[in-house]
Amino acid sequence: xxxxxxxxxxxxxxxxxxxVTYFLTSFHITKPIDAIVDTGSPYTVLSPNEVxxxxxxxxxxxRGETVTLAGFRFFKxxxxxxxxxxxxxxxxxxxxxxxxxxxxxxTKIDKxxxxxxxxxxxxxxxxxxxxxxxxxxxxxxxxxxxLEYQTSAN
Amino acid sequence: MEDSQILQILKVAEEDxxxxxxxxxxxxxxxxGKVLAIKDKKVVGNAESVEELMDMVQKKGExxxxxxxxxxxxxxxxxxx
Numbered sequence: 266x267x268x269x270x271x272x273x274x275x276x277x278x279x280x281x282x283x284x285v286t287y288f289l290t291s292f293h294i295t296k297p298i299d300a301i302v303d304t305g306s307p308y309t310v311l312s313p314n315e316v317x318x319x320x321x322x323x324x325x326x327x328r329g330e331t332v333t334l335a336g337f338r339f340f341k342x343x344x345x346x347x348x349x350x351x352x353x354x355x356x357x358x359x360x361x362x363x364x365x366x367x368x369x370x371x372t373k374i375d376k377x378x379x380x381x382x383x384x385x386x387x388x389x390x391x392x393x394x395x396x397x398x399x400x401x402x403x404x405x406x407x408x409x410x411x412l413e414y415q416t417s418a419n
Numbered sequence: 420m421e422d423s424q425i426l427q428i429l430k431v432a433e434e435d436x437x438x439x440x441x442x443x444x445x446x447x448x449x450x451x452g453k454v455l456a457i458k459d460k461k462v463v464g465n466a467e468s469v470e471e472l473m474d475m476v477q478k479k480g481e482x483x484x485x486x487x488x489x490x491x492x493x494x495x496x497x498x499x500x
Contacts, residue, residue: 272433272436272437272440273440274439274440274443275440275443275444276443276492284436284440286429286432286433286436286487287429288425288428288429288432290420295420295484296484296485297428297429297431297432297485297487299432299436299439299487299488299489301500303500305500306500312488313469314454314469314488314490315488317468317469317470318469318470318472318473318483318488320473334500335498335499335500350425350429351429352426352429352430352433356426357426358422358425358426358429379468380467380468383454383468383469383490384490384491384492384496384498385498385500386490386500388500
């Protein structure tokens with residue numbers, strides 16, 4: 266099956282975490298995004314840094330469903346019908362889609378909270394893998410990680 | 420946007436991401452606790468907040484839509500997602 270290479274980054278205690286770079290296309294944001302692949306996350310999210318950095322209208326996004334992540338509470342504002350494009354190992358484009366990506370907006374917008382949440386990463390979650398029929402391989406000992414997708418040929 | 424343009428942007432962004440991963444320890448010593456903008460294997464801006472960072476990047480004439488935003492958490496902070 267064709268592969269999308271991921272990279273490994275030693276963040277905490279020299280442990281390796283799987284990252285992948287994709288190009289996000291949406292009505293609100295169009296840019297390259299570096300995200301951690303987290304199969305334990307039910308949702309694919311844009312970090313508070315991407316949300317604030319893209320100068321989205323935060324005031325109107327502070328409503329609706331909330332989620333807790335890394336001990337912080339966020340409004341999960343949906344940005345609908347996004348494209349998520351990846352470069353494959355054969356230098357082609359894999360065009361993924363997602364019915365919505367969640368923009369994380371802290372429920373508390375005070376200086377301390379904003380300071381604390383700025384290190385939360387973008388996440389590719391379970392929803393994206395499922396909607397696009399992707400598999401994820403991660404072998405930290407051998408330092409191998411990639412996403413794998415099905416084509417009509419396989 | 421054409422597929423070829425997206426592929427070109429992705430190639431540059433992937434190289435920047437790889438560079439950031441490889442240099443992480445070195446950059447941690449210099450930018451611990453900061454938010455960084457990475458472009459063409461260089462730190463083109465660093466700040467305490469992403470808003471401040473975007474202002475800085477814009478003033479340098481960079482397109483904020485094509486920089487990677489990365490952070491270097493303090494060494495004593497661990498996130499369990």
